[in-house]
Amino acid sequence: MKALVVFALALVYVSASVHEDQPDIYHYNELQDISNVEIINGHNASLGKFPYQVRLFIKTSKKCIGCSGSLINHNWVLTAAHCTNGSNSVEVLLGGIENSDFRAKFLIKPKYIIIHEDWDDQFNDISLIRIPYIKYSRYIKPVNLPKIQQNYKTYVGFKAIATGWGRTSNASNSSLEILQYGTVNIVNNKKCSNSFYFLTSSQMCTFDSKISLCLGDSGGPLVILPSKVQVGIASFVSKGCSNPNGFTRVTSFLKWIKRHTGLPL
Template sequence: MKVFVVLLLAIASASAGLLPQVSHMHPRDRTAVPSIDGRITNGHNAEVNQFPYQVGLSFTATSGSWWCGGSIIGNTWVLTAAHCTSGASYVTIYYGATVRTSPQFTHTVSSSNWIQHANYISLTVRNDISLIKTPAVTFSASVNKIALPAIANSYSTYVGQTAVASGWGMTADTETSVTKNLQFADLTVIANSVCQKTFGSLVVTSKVICVATPNSISTCQGDSGGPLALDGTLIGITSFGAEDGCEIGAPAAFTRVTSYLDWIKTNSGISA
């Protein structure tokens, strides 16, 4: 099946702009060391309770472990990326943490408790979204949900608006160890036509949202699945960036939440 898909991509490359000028990579896959490898490059330290909707996700599988981010969208649901849940057996959810190793509490659930999009395709990063069903949590100043966009905003591109991404980890491509503090960065949404010049239109579809990364400020490995928020509303899920590094100035890409409002409601019952 993979051979067939690759053949289709090769045929499609005859059309300019379909295939990427720069290879894409999920933040989760950028490196195997350290195993907890999230980061916002050149971002800022978050204040306590600044991002109560942010969770850390420590996934385990027979092949190893990895770290992702996620967003609380209800007291029993976390939204993350499909490439984070893919292949995992269990996840430990870190709630209310600013210092990564000091959450308010954790819950561990098995893969039977998450819903990965049935049409997720890793090769072209299609439908990179998953829901995790969690034990019920009590909301507080440090643990709370983030709103989903209204259906009326489904056609909004958000181009030119500044959103905030958050996550834990290393602060530069040259770092070899993670940082303990939750990081965040303000990032400006760019048109998909601009993003397609880097990653191609087979990858950057209408269900993807991209941001510019000037001054080496970007999402990076392990930030996978984490939030891109605009005015207290979740508009993106960290999905992929450039294979050559997080500080090279290439766009960073997110799953566009407005494209999946029906999917989220069908599977979790949650809507704006």
């Protein structure tokens, strides 16, 4: 993999003066290297394969960043808080795998964005975007969410699908960006503790020797197989886009989602 070039100041969770032995941790959208914005070793998705996948372009006062999200019903998109924080507007694109074929586009104002009230750059990295009513079709369908229960699975040992956008190769100069996907393994948080010392029960991680999320994949859904239920939201990654990968654990926020959306979870 080519060396990463940093075009924007990256948020580093770990202060070198406090945890000198810990690697730098970055959100997926904070390093703006346009030559390597992809799921590493992923595959091109076919049109309609992931009808819940949403592409987001977030405009702030200083820049425009790309993120992903998931459609969870006719009016709501689920994504990461660090994607929508500080946004002046969010362009929401649905029903496609590349820029030329999206079936629906909305420009959303900040008043229709809900960021978790306890988000602090590291924890509670979850956000909701309210969109105009969208009709379902072959290419636009909601992802399944877990049901609210007294106890939840950790999903350790499950295989899951991660999805996000990026160039088809590092060497390509083409602006074509096709949705990528890859199968990853959900592992125990202890396995990731050397890389992510701060992990809590409201976060989860994946590890795979080949597949890794990378820059620009923030907010994307992690969907377990074979049920295709979303259990994670892409949140953070080690410097260099190496494994493991970090996610917001959806089951920790189901009541929060229900409170703001009214979904019958």
